[in-house]
Amino acid sequence: MCGISGIFNLETNAAIDESLLKHINRVQSHRGPDDEGYFIDSDVGLGHRRLSIIDLSSGQQPIFNEDQSVCVVFNGEIYNFESLVAELSCLGHRFSTHSDTEVIVHAWEEWGVKCLERFRGMFAFALWDRNKKRLFLARDRLGKKPLYYTKTTSGQFIFGSELKVLLAHPDVDTRLREQMAEEFFMYGYIPEPFSAYKNVYKLNAGHYMLLEPCTKIQQTRYWDLPVPTKTHSWEDVQTELIERLNESVRIRLLSDVPLGAFLSGGVDSSAITALMAGLQETPVNTCAIGFNERDYDESDYANQIAVRYQTNHISQIVSSNDYHLLDRLSTIYDEPFADSSALPTYQVCQLARQNVKVALSGDGGDEVFAGYRRQRMHLTEQRLRDKIPLHLRKSLFGGLASVYPKADWAPKPLRAKTTLQSLAMNTVEAYANTMSKLRAEQRHQLFHPDYLRRLNGYSGLEIMRQHAKAAPTDDPLKQIQYLDIKTWLPGDILTKVDRASMAHSLEVRSPLLDHVFVEWAFSIKSTDNIRGTEGKYAFKKALEPYVDSNILYRPKMGFSIPIAEWFRGPLKHSLSSTILSENMLDSGFFSADTLKKMINEHIEGKSNHADALWCLLMFAKFMNRQ
Incomplete structure (x- = not known):
């Protein structure tokens, strides 16, 4: 690298x-x-x-x-x-x-x-x-x-x-x-x-x-995802998936320096570790980080795979309050970057580099095999969108969404505002709404009126619309998988991993994103990728001989950090001074009153603005370097 x-x-x-x-x-x-x-x-x-x-x-x-x-x-x-x-x-x-x-x-x-x-x-x-x-x-x-x-x-x-x-x-x-x-x-x-x-x-x-x-x-x-002209039977998928993934892993084991794998304890990294163990004579070098707060810790699952495959495993418990790295992160990405999992990704790359120079990762599994909750929710919503004409949906659900509160404090089933908004939109608009860090009306409240006038009606939605025009299929799941692969994957996931790994001079290889494997997987039937409430269904079934069921079928956790608590505790003073800095207030982008209101409401516990404040903090750190 x-x-x-x-x-x-x-x-x-x-x-x-x-x-x-x-x-x-x-x-x-x-x-x-x-x-x-x-x-x-x-x-x-x-x-x-x-x-x-x-x-x-x-x-x-x-x-x-x-x-x-x-x-x-x-x-x-x-x-x-x-x-x-x-x-x-x-x-x-x-x-x-x-x-x-x-x-x-x-x-x-x-x-x-x-x-x-x-x-x-x-x-x-x-x-x-x-x-x-x-x-x-x-x-x-x-x-x-x-x-x-x-x-x-x-x-x-x-x-x-x-x-x-x-x-x-x-x-x-x-x-x-x-x-x-x-x-x-x-x-x-x-x-x-x-x-x-x-x-x-x-x-x-x-x-x-x-x-x-x-x-x-x-x-x-020179390349795009192919039109899925031939779908694979269930039997073929179960037979070929492991065979093809094995080959993708095998060709990534060539190295003249020490090589290992990230092992988070999730489905994808566990699968890569399991297949590596079957392809090399020596034990796989694996590494994982755990957190000192159980709600954010997956290290027990990583240890379970490490024991099963007798890997050379190193695990390090890090503090979930390790926020001193925030300034370092903001410089690594050179421009605003708001994925908070960049922090634990940086830490696991740092740990891996102590023992290896190359690490295989499980990146790409959710994009390739439809493992995100938002993808399942989109399909559920799409079935309703298909039954009701757009003009009726706009009137009914759009009206409800306008009066429904943004209930971040409520249990998930009651947080219906985004769903109501999405039901009033077409497919691309709805998925963009689901994917957005801040929805359109939130951005309009955040931005200064002069900035909105300068935008002259421009929306980031235009980028997703352009990609949607090139989608090789009208299958509703594959359409949004295509959008993820064209936007989220290169813009967020792969950017995060490249900068975090390169900051430690570590090469990361992603077998699940081998283009030959991805082209084959894109032809798997959508009904085989999502069954009921289970995403990545075909992938998980194929992995049952290799990964324990309590790992395959547990709720997805992901790399998370307690940003809401940080902003009400140890970071509340620096949050205010950073976001309300002179560079931010003079930038012409923001409404100062909205910034102050969001900070105060969050610190006082009246609302949970953690995601928006994290975006603002990362943006402010970028602006304060200009």
Whole structure:
């Protein structure tokens, strides 16, 4: 795992500043503490930070083809590189290393942009073809590895693995993007292809860019979830699922450094650990964190799997009041990021790095097999939406939602406001409403009237609508799985894991997000993924021989921290001073009266605004660094 960076003369003939390239590359040294490398040509400069995983002795980057005319810097792993090396060698290509990186330059020579169709792995890379004067940038299908880019006013194209790389360049435009607050308080992150900054973008998952001097910057999609033309029978699913997942795990065990697995005690990490145990002769290295408050602790379940498979297990109990890491977290993500589970994710990566350099994770199981409660709720609501015309639903349920209180204090069955709102909407609007950190009316109350006027009717919903248009099916469950895979997965889950792991120079591999496995799983019948109130049904049934039932069928817990209690206790003073800082109040985004009211109501116990206040706290920490 590594970090990449670069400068390309898009609309200028300026000399590449080698000292500047080294400067911006070194701000991401945490991504690759083992080595660094550079390539400078007349029109391009490429930088690389290396975390050595495969071919420790000769895998230094940049890596070239035989005549040095093609050069690449690469972040990620190509798991099928050995078969590609064999194929390309038969076609006359000569390899000088045993690194998976080298396969990229020869695959480009042989197949051009279609080389992406051959790669199985996680990646973001930049390849320079000197003969064609062409810069080729690409990102893996599901967005496991990040890539940011911008164009300066002087005409140079700057890119890097993290935003901080670009922000270290003196010519990069750091003006904030007007719409980013609306998007952040809806999603809890800034969705692709946008960033918090006006002219800085993310390369979308499953996309590439092909640049030559004086060409237009344009992203091109090379992969999408396939149309599920053939659904699998129940018998085939039960037979094939473990076989296919075994293969996905197996190809991720290749490493020249110590390797292990995260073991949270949930379904997905338990499944990965179980299959790893059957694929290697030595005990699996596993790690877990537990919390000193039982309501947030899953470590007993992790220990249960560790004992069953006799893993080399390390477990660490951390304080649920470990909020001193909040400032550190806000700097890791470079832009506002509101997933509170980033804190325990950071801690488990820190623990894992004490013993291994590579860890397999269970990320992706809920997206691929429909394990979220919100997905089950959406299907229940959709059955009612399908029976009642939209105009009647808007009148009936919309009216009820407008008068129903936001009862965060009440038992879950009585918290009906969001459900009533969703029943008055179409499918995409309803799912976006369910997914939102703050619903539309909450955002409107939060924002300053002048900001709402500047938005001119724009809503973060537009991003989800655009993805919904490309959905390959009208199956209601698969539609929202598609939306999760296009927004939530790359924007939240994979961003969280990449930054938390890279902060500790740890590589994380996700077998459940192998694109071949995902394509196959997307054709599983929705009725096999959700049965009654049970999500991930087919997955859990297939896992019964490998994972104990009390783990498979217990209520989903997830990584949680007691933020509501923090904000009424040890963090209440810093909460107020941070959110009501001069930078926040002068930003033009917020209504100061609403901010003060939310803080006071929460601290006094009149309302539970924990989720909104967490978003505001993370946003404020970002704003206070500007």
